[in-house]
Amino acid sequence: MIIENSFKQNDPAWHAARMKSIGGTDLSKIITAKGERSKQRADYLIEKASQRLTGKTKPLFQTYEMAWGNKYEPESREFFEFTRNIQLTQCAMIFFDEKKDFHISPDGFWDAKKAGFETKSPQLKEFKKTVDGGKLPTKHILQVQASLAVTGYDIWYFQSYFPGLKPFTIPVKRDENLIKIIKAEVNIFNRDVEKLITELKQ
Numbered sequence: 001m002i003i004e005n006s007f008k009q010n011d012p013a014w015h016a017a018r019m020k021s022i023g024g025t026d027l028s029k030i031i032t033a034k035g036e037r038s039k040q041r042a043d044y045l046i047e048k049a050s051q052r053l054t055g056k057t058k059p060l061f062q063t064y065e066m067a068w069g070n071k072y073e074p075e076s077r078e079f080f081e082f083t084r085n086i087q088l089t090q091c092a093m094i095f096f097d098e099k100k101d102f103h104i105s106p107d108g109f110w111d112a113k114k115a116g117f118e119t120k121s122p123q124l125k126e127f128k129k130t131v132d133g134g135k136l137p138t139k140h141i142l143q144v145q146a147s148l149a150v151t152g153y154d155i156w157y158f159q160s161y162f163p164g165l166k167p168f169t170i171p172v173k174r175d176e177n178l179i180k181i182i183k184a185e186v187n188i189f190n191r192d193v194e195k196l197i198t199e200l201k202q
Helices: 012-019 024-029 041-054 064-084 124-133 138-151 176-201
Strands: 002-004 093-095 102-104 108-110 115-120 155-160 168-173
Touching: 012 041, 012 093, 024 041, 024 138, 041 176, 064 115, 064 155, 093 138, 102 138, 102 176, 115 138, 124 155, 124 168, 138 155, 138 168, 138 176
Parallel strands: 115 155
Antiparallel strands: 002 093, 093 102, 108 115, 155 168
């Protein structure tokens, strides 16, 4: 893995790097949590080709839920660190290899223990649903397994956080079958993006 620290998350350079790469948060546009091809794949292929051709992407409008999540991410991370007497390392991105076409933007990682950290701060309804379910929500499976795929780590902690309440935290182990599919499908997708760009330029 290659740790990127020359810029910060949400900097212009971070957005530029993301356009050239597939991130863990966008994997659901390529495959499902079951490892099947996503119905969004064809449209996402066009979107990534456009980004790489123009160096531009659609502006991201921050919703109330997004602003809420960003606000409480540091507080959630601090709680995790305090209860374990550790300090997580933060960085802009981690790339899978030198090609820099597959990455994650982690909320933190603990290299000494080969573990990472992903936090979500949803609204109360979703937080309660996660707590009641007692497991990693399906919609976050790909992001967490992508983090394990990119880093090669053994464990990725998932934490759902709501201010004033006890966080829901679970360690997620590697799903080797899904990780194998993720790596293969990301490679195929990147190849298909470049193929499409070549065809469009002819």
